[in-house]
Amino acid sequence: MEFLFSEDQQLFQEGVRDFLSKECTPEQIRSLWDTDDGRSQGLWKALGELGLLGVLASEDHGGLGGNEVDFVLLLEEAGRAALSEPLAQNSALAIPLIRDLGSAELANTWLPRLTAGEATAVVGLEADPLVHAADSADLLILQHGSELHAVPGDSVTCVRQECNDFSRRLFQVDWTPDTATCIASGSQAEALIDLTFDRAILAAAAQQLGICQQLIDLAVDYAREREQFGVPIGSFQAVKHMLANVAVKLEFARPVVYRAADSVARGGDHRSLEVSHAKVAACEAAVAGAKASLQVHGAIGYTWEVDLHLWMKRAWALDVAWGTPSFHLARVGATVLADGTRIGPGGLDA
């Protein structure tokens, strides 16, 4: 029993944080709001060079051969930077799905390019029909009942669904399934659909951790500087306690998310329950962080000009993407409250 990240994992996290703080600034993010596809080819390529895109791809395909425990801290950094590139879609969902499908042709064709940042793939599941970055994807893996289809980007129609978070380009994808595009069906496809759904939940939770941290940091920086009544507002106890409460939520969401990552990586017995727990905890922290951070900023935080809303809106969007909090609470409850589930000291496995 050792609940720790390795030194390498932590160093990679720091490297990514450093990189994103320079290459993914609020100005850069805002500059993409009015462009055609909202994407930055340069940044996408650079993320590939950094190794970030291919953490879950095998080394043969230009990846790092890692697992979700390796990836979770990096997704956290993507949240902290409010990265708008579809990192979760491409690298936390599509890449491992293609890897796990077992089609060497599909993997050899796509994984090297998806890993290098030369192409983008996204996944559309029926559980969440608003597909991020679908219009700029070269490949879409789409669910049709209990089938999975690999569909080229130019054979689908994407209807834009404008999102409150301008950096999050969402689309309804219209397409016609046919036998030529079907890449998995039956129980194999169903298992992969479930797994992909859980991966999406985990990726959202991981990003929320970073978003929450950033919302706290922004509020703390502001509270140290802004003065009223002749003193920094951060010296007022009401302000302190508001932020301390968020810090408590974040502290106790983190290990839940990290354990969920381990569970997905290992194929744990309680994987679905554990990712749902992670999403509830992380979303609660992030949404509380948004509320507290806005309150600490006062009116300036209510403006378009100040960057605070980049993170607030991401927090709200991810809160309801891939299942709302009550959906996930119900999912946890369905196991924990069921007759015959052995709970108690030591957790579900003791």
Next chain:
Amino acid sequence: MSMDLSYTSEQQAFRQEVRSWLEEHVPDEPLPSMDTAEGFQRHREWERVLAAGRWAMVTWPEEFGGRAADLITWLIFEEEYYRAGAPGRVNQNGIFLLGPTLMEYGTDEQKARYLPKMGTSEEVWAQGWSEPGAGSDMAAIRATAVLDGDHYVCNGQKTWASRGAFADWIFCIFRTDPDSQRHKGLTFILAPLDAEGVTVRPIEQLDGETGFAEVFFDDVRIPVSHRLGEESAGWKVAMSTAGFERGLMLRSPARFEATAKRLVDLYRRHEDRLDGRVRESVTRAWMNAEAYRLNTYATASRIIAGGSIGSEASLNKIFWSEMDVQMHETALSILDARAQLLPRAPAAADVGSWLDGYLFSLAGPIYAGTNEIQRNVIAERLLGLPRS
């Protein structure tokens, strides 16, 4: 070093060993409350049984009767302890707070004098830090100890000493330097509660039982050999007593997981007439207990790997105390009108412990540093906000 959330075969074997021993030894009937004279005695006897099995202080070094267990092993022990429904630890202030402090600051003579009898609970300890004028502001301590030859002459009043009504010894902080201010000039002193000039006045708690006491010192002569650490180093010694690892031992996750399990069982019995809101509260209770467990395992791993923990302990204090209140509130909401009944009311027979537990949970946000003080610590030391 990398993440591995499975138990080693040694850890699993240890769990089995604890489980079988407890199955054989834990009393069938719960003991009477330790805040009564009889219950206190019965809990003391249970500690003797535990110590005979070398289970009373598993993290202590072997030379003092422990098993030199690391924190993860300790957590496994606790999981089994609560799973078995074993009695509360009447000497917890001794074994988990003072014991480790003695090992850090005590002389060899002091260790030999105090630790063995603490381990078997032949001597049960109370903690005498709070005073009427020194609660959250502990540095306002006024009780004095004046050096006179090889004795300190102690005067003043301590209060809220848990289990002080029946305990044998008390570890106190006195002001030894009358000219000192705040944290300076305080000294850590061990005092027998039967010494001449000591008066113990039991205080009834919210539930009417004498769970704590005030202790008056009236020219009490305490040998200098009872001082722990240097003179005027009392604050430093006290901070080590209150340090994180010790807090972790007093508030191990297993306790809350056991409560969460009881809550889920209660919910299952009444599920038919409960709405979705209660269902969510119960689910959350379990999730919080689970989050606390995971956080503790992460912290224990960090400490074992050589890390240390400082003000993060304040995050913990808030989380467990609020979780405990929330779980009990949820249980009471399930009990409906019966929630107001005392355990001895016939209709409350199967559920009366929830009200007791609720009262006790409400003390959580007050003792061990109030939650407001913890929020100050988080804001100022972890987040870096300016002091008021």
